[in-house]
Amino acid sequence: xTDDEIIRQVLAGDLDCFGLLVEKYQKKxxxxxxxxxxxxxxxxxxGQEVFVAVYRSLGAFDSARSRFSxxxxxxxxxxxxxALKKKRPVFLRDVPDxxxxxxxxxxVATAELHAEFDRILARMPVRQRLAFVWAEIEQLSYxxxxxxxxxxxxxxxxxxxxxxxxxxxxxxGQRPGAYE
Amino acid sequence: MNNRDAYQSWxxxxxxxxxxxGFEKGVMKQISPPGPAPRAAKPGPELFQRWLEWVARHPLVxxxxxxxxxxxxxxxxxxxxxxxxxx
Numbered sequence: 362x363t364d365d366e367i368i369r370q371v372l373a374g375d376l377d378c379f380g381l382l383v384e385k386y387q388k389k390x391x392x393x394x395x396x397x398x399x400x401x402x403x404x405x406x407x408g409q410e411v412f413v414a415v416y417r418s419l420g421a422f423d424s425a426r427s428r429f430s431x432x433x434x435x436x437x438x439x440x441x442x443x444a445l446k447k448k449r450p451v452f453l454r455d456v457p458d459x460x461x462x463x464x465x466x467x468x469v470a471t472a473e474l475h476a477e478f479d480r481i482l483a484r485m486p487v488r489q490r491l492a493f494v495w496a497e498i499e500q501l502s503y504x505x506x507x508x509x510x511x512x513x514x515x516x517x518x519x520x521x522x523x524x525x526x527x528x529x530x531x532x533x534g535q536r537p538g539a540y541e
Numbered sequence: 542m543n544n545r546d547a548y549q550s551w552x553x554x555x556x557x558x559x560x561x562x563g564f565e566k567g568v569m570k571q572i573s574p575p576g577p578a579p580r581a582a583k584p585g586p587e588l589f590q591r592w593l594e595w596v597a598r599h600p601l602v603x604x605x606x607x608x609x610x611x612x613x614x615x616x617x618x619x620x621x622x623x624x625x626x627x628x
Contacts, residue, residue, distance in 0.1 A: 388558075
């Protein structure tokens with residue numbers, strides 16, 4: 362069943378059909394919110410708020426103007442940005458001490474790099490971070506991101522390219538905490 | 542594992558994030574009757590909204606509108622200045 366067919370069923374009174382939409386999109390919505398806020402509780406609460414808001418305004422959704430997914434992600438984005446304005450700065454876990462032989466040392470090194478990538482993501486300007494999360498983590502197309510953001514594909518490409526540069530520096534070992 | 546592999550594994554870890562098992566139930570509970578039903582579409586300033594969205598997608602048009610607004614503002618200032626000078 363397509364999204365539009367599901368929406369028609371929900372609007373006709375079949376509430377259970379809405380569960381199909383939740384099931385289909387919950388991972389991307391909650392994943393995006395978590396990667397923006399780094400807060401599990403907040404991402405689940407906001408994710409639920411997003412779907413409740415979507416349900417309540419489902420009658421206003423116009424499939425001729427945008428895809429359902431684009432509309433849903435735009436609502437998720439707006440709720441996330443509002444939450445980020447109210448939220449305290451993100452606390453990221455400390456880098457573990459580098460110690461131990463063999464595999465343990467390797468694991469520590471990888472964990473350090475992951476923590477460094479988390480910090481890079483957290484320090485990015487919000488629009489750049491959001492574009493990066495949509496494209497690289499949630500794997501949306503540039504076209505869809507442009508529609509969500511109400512901007513051009515070239516602007517999206519430029520945001521993502523700038524975001525990638527930060528990671529490239531860490532990958533090349535040009536940031537403290539990153540090494541080959 | 543080199544830095545590039547670590548980056549890929551970090552991306553994979555970020556993609557694996559899943560909502561908790563009760564997430565969908567939580568949503569369905571909140572929207573179940575007697576909760577509010579979906580609203581009917583409200584008529585709004587649709588044409589203007591579409592125009593704004595179109596402008597937002599075209600940086601050149603946005604820049605041109607900004608220039609026009611600045612020129613209009615400058616003309617207005619100049620006119621005010623000339624009126625003041627005439628006194």
